[in-house]
Amino acid sequence: MTLAKIQVWDPFIRTIHWLLAATVLLNWLADSPLWLHTWSGYLAATLIALRVLWGFIGPENARFRRFVRGPYAVFGYLAGLVRLSSQRYIGHSPAGGAMIVALLVMVAATAGTGMASLAAMEGHGPLSAVVERVPFPRTLGQRRPPPLIREVHQVLANVTLALVVLHVAGVVLASFAHRENLIVAMITGRKRSE
Numbered sequence: 001m002t003l004a005k006i007q008v009w010d011p012f013i014r015t016i017h018w019l020l021a022a023t024v025l026l027n028w029l030a031d032s033p034l035w036l037h038t039w040s041g042y043l044a045a046t047l048i049a050l051r052v053l054w055g056f057i058g059p060e061n062a063r064f065r066r067f068v069r070g071p072y073a074v075f076g077y078l079a080g081l082v083r084l085s086s087q088r089y090i091g092h093s094p095a096g097g098a099m100i101v102a103l104l105v106m107v108a109a110t111a112g113t114g115m116a117s118l119a120a121m122e123g124h125g126p127l128s129a130v131v132e133r134v135p136f137p138r139t140l141g142q143r144r145p146p147p148l149i150r151e152v153h154q155v156l157a158n159v160t161l162a163l164v165v166l167h168v169a170g171v172v173l174a175s176f177a178h179r180e181n182l183i184v185a186m187i188t189g190r191k192r193s194e
Contacts, residue, residue, distance in 0.1 A: 005190040008091055012054060013062050014189055020047045021164075024107065028161055038118060038125070045111035048104055061090075067097035074098045081170075084177045090191060093174065099167050106160040113153035120147045 009017075023044040030036055055064040073094040080086030081095065092100065118124065119131035134147045175182045185191045 003192040003194070006090070006193045007189055008061050008191045009186065009189040010059050010062060011189065012058065013051075014186060016047050016051050016054070017186060020044060020051070020107065023047065024160065024164060028157065034122075038114075041111050041114045044107055045115075048108045048111065051104060061092075064097075064101075067092035067094070068101060069094035069097055081173060081177055086174075086177060088178045088180075090193075095170060096174075099163065099170065103160070103163055103167065106156060106163055110153065110156040110160050113149055113156055117147065117150040117153045120149050 023040045026040045027037055027044070030040070054062050060066055067089075074097075077086050077094040081093075086093070089096075115125050115127045116131045119128040120134045123133035131149075171182045180192060
């Protein structure tokens with residue numbers, strides 16, 4: 001006997017999810033060549049903007065109002081999850097909603113500081129008109145020290161990566177607790193109906 005499945009996540013959400021995961025992974029792995037890191041960051045920023053827009057105008061399960069909950073609901077869900085007794089949600093759980101917001105904010109901040117860093121260090125990019133290039137006289141054997149914005153960019157990238165690890169761990173734990181493969185569900189868009 002097969003369980004009935006329903007469509008939960010639309011193709012646009014799933015495409016943004018997996019493309020964003022790929023850009024975060026690519027940017028973590030490939031700091032150079034600079035052009036690849038830069039354009040992958042631009043793609044991540046564009047995907048974030050599209051996801052935020054879709055969170056207001058997309059289908060019901062894509063909308064923020066459907067899954068963003070307060071801290072009480074998030075921590076209540078997490079407490080039940082570690083006991084393997086949390087409520088199952090058709091769409092995103094309260095913890096999943098909190099993670100979506102956290103990742104959207106962190107990837108946006110990482111992309112923004114990356115663009116500011118590019119403007120400060122190289123003098124180009126979309127923020128070069130508002131971020132002044134940091135001059136550094138080049139002498140033989142000297143490396144230019146990175147501006148503070150570069151350091152901030154790296155810290156935000158590491159925090160984002162830590163959130164990604166927590167996200168994957170949460171998906172695995174929720175899949176186990178609810179006896180449902182959430183990774184496959186994010187590929188197909190379908191979950192069991194009950």
